[in-house]
Amino acid sequence: IENGYSHVVMTEDGCLAGVFCLIIGRDPTYSVIDGAWLDDSAYGTIHRIASSGIEKGVADCCLAFCLSKIGNIRIDTHTDNVPMRRWILKSSFVFCGIIHTHDGSPRLAFQLKK
Template identity: 40%
Template sequence: MLFRKSEKKDVKSIMEIINEAKDYFKNNGIDQWQNGYPNEESILKDIEEGENYVLCDEEGKIIASCAISFRGEKNYLIIEKGSWKTNTPYAVIHRVAVRSSLKGKGLSGILVKEAEKMCRGKEIKSIRIDTHQDNKSMQRLILKNGFEYCGIIYVEDGSERLAYEKVL
């Protein structure tokens, strides 16, 4: 498998995967990604900022995607019912999505491991991530990969997200 930065030509494939995730959430009663976000515009912005990454199979087909940022996250400035583990620069993982036909194969875990490698290369000592309270599969991934629950944060539309951090 190949992990690489996304390019503009990848947007169609990335959006296919994200739309599969949106359908999964809708069909499972999870009110996440149901308001038009993420959309092509947000993915293109991630790509332009050099923060979108894809995982490709042996034939080069995109099978997973995520955003990894080192610029901080304004929604993480306020955390309720807990606190962050560190006060140092951190990476953020957002918009993790895997092709529906390949769920359960450990691909999201590979994305997390790649983010960890990037952090080590930049001497960043922690990674933060958040998810919807009903997104149990993401919560399992987060905990399985060594993140610890830190509290509640709020996204732009005011909805709550469970916040986690992993100290490297």
């Protein structure tokens, strides 16, 4: 919040529908990948998408906002997060490989270029 990375998605009547983080710039977690990124140009990373469940399309709204800020987006998710994996692929992200979080946990890594 302090760095301006956190964003909210509101319904038309002012209710909180979701939250997410967009961090523009290098993400240290993404510096090593078992695979290959589409390219190494400037990018933004989406983290922590969450929906309150009261509105559909929160992730789509998040992605549209992020793409309006930077046309190169990276995202990762846990293998078991099937709904997120479905949304990522439906949104035309390309699977690039496996990254590891700060605690060593593997994550599926994707990239989308506008």
